[in-house]
Amino acid sequence: MNFSSLKLAYFSPTGTTKKVLEAIAEGIGIEPVEHLSVTSTNTAMKPLGNFTDELVVIGAPVYAGRLPEDAVKRFKHFRAQGTRAILVVVYGNRDYEDSLLELTDLSRELGFIPVASAAFIGEHSFSTKDVPIATGRPDKKDLEKAVAFGLTIKQRISDLGSLDTTVSLKVPGNFPYKTRMPPIEGAARTLASVCTTCGTCAEVCPKGAIKVNTTVETDPNLCIKCCACVKECPTQARIMDIPFVRKIAAWLNENYTHRKEPELFP
Ligand SMILES: Cc1cc2nc3c(=O)[nH]c(=O)nc-3n(C[C@H](O)[C@H](O)[C@H](O)COP(=O)(O)O)c2cc1C
Structure with a gap:
């Protein structure tokens, strides 16, 4: 199957999701690469057009085991017509729970055909110098895995049109998805x-x-x-x-020190 371009579509407030997607793009090697960030309020309001014959990598961070509500709302501006998509979630070394399934289901709802997916690890948004959680991730090793994942996809690209590849993508997660956490009061x-x-x-x-x-x-x-x-x-x-955020950060710092590794579902 031939693709006219590679698009990276993401919500990535602290940039770790974007970094992972860029490394995957490097491995895939399709040019040109276009960025469609829905992270800022400006881009969120813009109609983002239709996807047709490009390959799209869609990425979002994990918030309380789910996709961030704003990412879902903004991705819902996308329309695709059988466009092949690679789905990526990035989480802070605790767990990604139902988020990858949610992203896979959402992509199908929008008209994409998911062909591969992955969960990577990024420095936790709540991490600080004093209370580190997955500091510096994605690191060199993670990014090498992301490039290799992209290369695997590149090698499979000629098969991406076949029905077998398109219907067999299975990702971990449960439906109904985990109940969303109520908003935390306060602000930075x-x-x-x-x-x-x-x-x-x-x-x-x-x-x-x-x-x-x-x-x-x-x-x-x-x-x-x-x-x-x-x-x-x-x-x-x-x-x-915010005391509640600091409490969660301390709990994560104490209980999630074991390094998790990216999981790939090509
Ligand atoms: C509100 C909130 C909730 C989060 N929930 C989770 C979670 O359930 N599991 C986890 O491992 N990381 C969680 N994280 C950490 C982010 O998933 C992680 O830092 C990610 O790399 C951020 O992506 P970004 O750099 O693209 O913004 C959470 C972060 C925030 C801000």
Whole structure:
């Protein structure tokens, strides 16, 4: 089967999903590669067009064992007509539970034909220097696996049109999916003493929850605790110190130290 291009479609507030998708693309080797990020509110509102004869890699992080609600809402702007898709979730070394199944089902609902899928590990959004969780992942070893996964797909590309490959993709997970966790109250906040009001936090916020003028205002009802603002702040002025989030981070740091490895379902 011939593909006109490779598209990477993703929601990736802290960039680990994007990194994994780029490594997979390197292995697949189809040019040109086009990015369709639905991470920012601007792109989320834009109609994203129809997919036809390209190969698409769709990626999202795992939030409480599911896909982030905003990723689902934004992916729902996609329309495909039998377009072959590779589905990828990235999680913070705890578990991905029903998220890969949810992404596979969603892709079918939108008209894609899932041909391969994978779960990779990324540094946990709640990870800090003091409470590390999967720090630095995806690392070199993960990215090598992602490139190799892409190469496997490349080798199978000529078969991707066959019915057998298209109907047999099975991924772990249960339906009905795990009940979503109720929203966590609060938001990341700014340490005014080190903040330069540069606006990076507002730029990277996937919800448009942050307004920067002479001070930084964050709408706690919009904040999804993705920690993009915390990780991207050039002066470390943004901190995530919601007690419940810190409690989860401490629990993860204590109980999920064992390194998980990517799982591939080619
Ligand atoms: C609200 C929230 C919930 C999360 N839930 C999970 C989870 O259930 N399991 C897990 O292993 N990681 C979980 N994570 C960690 C992310 O899946 C992980 O950090 C991922 O690499 C982030 O992707 P991104 O860099 O593309 O934003 C969660 C992160 C956030 C912000």
